[in-house]
Amino acid sequence: MTAPGVLIAGAGPAGSVTALLLARAGIDVRVIERARFPRRKVCGEYLNSGAVEALARLGVLAAVEAVSAPLRGVRLVAPGAPAVTLPFSRPACACARDVLDTVLLEAAVAAGAVVERARVEDVIVEDARCTGVRVRTEDGALEDRRARIVVGADGIGSVVARKLGLSKPPRRGARYAVGGHYAGFGAFDEHVEMYVGAGAYFALNPLSEISANVMVVVPKQRLAEWSRDVDAGVGGAAAALGRGVRSFEGATRLGARVSIGPLSHEVRRVSVPGALLVGDAAGFLDPFTGQGIFLALTGAEHAAAAIAQGLRDPAREGAAFAEYGRWRASDLTWRRRLCKTVALLVDVPPLARRAARGLARFPDAGATLIDAVAGAIPPQRAFRPAVLGRLLS
Template structure:
């Protein structure tokens, strides 16, 4: 992978270093860079760390993410990819296995791959398409044109920690939940959107080759001496290399959210598992690590003054299930398409009109569905409702098939069964605000 700085584009009569700068080589940034490069756009991809690198994640990929990997030409044949058939749900004394729905729009399988090299695979695909990747390049702020008040590049520290400046007429912020670039541009988080926290670790375990993703719906904690059912779930995802990714995600829809010791909760939860699964301190591989989950478009606008937001920078995690990779990659595709269309326009005014379509496309694609997700988050924040739903809903297999489609957002967009039509209809009726 390239570590050398790009030469200015003097051959095009410009002093810009690229047509587009993408900040962050996670799933959203690398996907955007790949599709931009495929469209003939000169892309500079800046990554503050170096590959391979670890990221806090469940490592599970639904068929939505698999579709995007296939579109990028990623080979899924090497042994690092572990295929799964669906989701196993455990709660209320019920254990149910739900295969991924059979759809024309998406493949019929999911995957598990650790983030240690998953992001590197995507970055390598972007480089193979023609994007220029600079690793160990930490962006420190935007470069603002005083006349137009638009971003026209970024300041950074290179691999030698020397200050550098890169210029481009468009910048894509794919710099994660904290998104320093967005904050510096005055785009801040919305407090009326759901937020989650995920913690996870790895255990050497005989369950490493499980061909179902496993979700546990009952997470209990102590609050002022009382048992409290938390809104969220625990997971066990087999990684296929002798270890399982074991973690939990909690939503901020209860008053006790701020008081939860997530690492302690994970330790208590895993200690209650059957001994033969090996979820013990002796078998633990690495520390328990945590990360925030920005959901439901918690940072807007997604385009402003030459800056586009993708992935966690734009709060694009699904509120229903905490899935972020698929939506990060899909947003990268949308952003790349809009940018390629904009760059083909003959005037700055026409280019700007095209760029302003990006937030509208995102709202049309996800807005109503994410609004339903926010309602869902509020509902499961009610412990009594959560207990009732777990006890009486899980045994109903047809209802749970509907829930899987709803929570994983796996429907046929135009045709499909009655479940698809109900879910799509609800998403269209819900306000996108």
């Protein structure tokens, strides 16, 4: 097996799109994925308008739209405040991850990327440079795979980040998510529905007229209390959060229940000589605002540009990776700030009431906030006095 230019661990949106862009640039790229596709991924499966625009830039939007459902806005039900409905100003959609991720991986393969089914178990570092990964093959053998550049696109539990010594310990108090696909919730109207309260939430994302992605996100303690009957625990939490508008009554699960946690992954930096992290592997953003796929796609665009530059001119690799790291750190810092602000606005009753009044009085400020969360405009714009200042006035 000859060594490719680039080896990518993980075929989620970040890995497949990095592979797609590098293959299109004529670079020899191999993706190593542990799962057999199509595979489920724990996710709310909402693609915000920034993600939809990224898919259009990549030339794969038509393929994704053919297997997704359009979304017009989000309905938020917060404690002690009237429900608010916020329209999206640009197209957004719901797309099951087994389908979305297969479309993106197939696009990468069509562009020339090679896929190997194996689990990355370690990284190879020689003379302070990452020169490959150690994989467990389908036959159970442990083998080395070398490349000029290794990409860790292996998600929230990134082995590449951990083995390179880049992962920070998980944040204390991080939440857990449980959910799946369900039918029988009644009618949907192309809106994501979020029911929030006491550090938890229950989210419904309509995948079709009759089926929805359902996620219940709770503190770890709550999950531990449900160990005897998780379905009953999830149903009880959803009924309490749904406040009589939505509950699991009459709903039927389609396929397996999925869960993940702790919802936390932070890294010290996103590259070392010879290796770079992208997507969730490069830092996880709380899923409440649904920006992860957008970040995976835009991160892949920036990462692919840095990798291509490093391969063209190895003397420039350090500078290109450092520039990618600065972009990522700045973008993620602002998005984390925005997430925390939105979480406070919906979860603290006096703030939720004030924000609901502000949204009714200043719809333009609400639209800017939604556009910032949806990746349509830079996140910093939400922090202008004309936006958050007005909403809380």
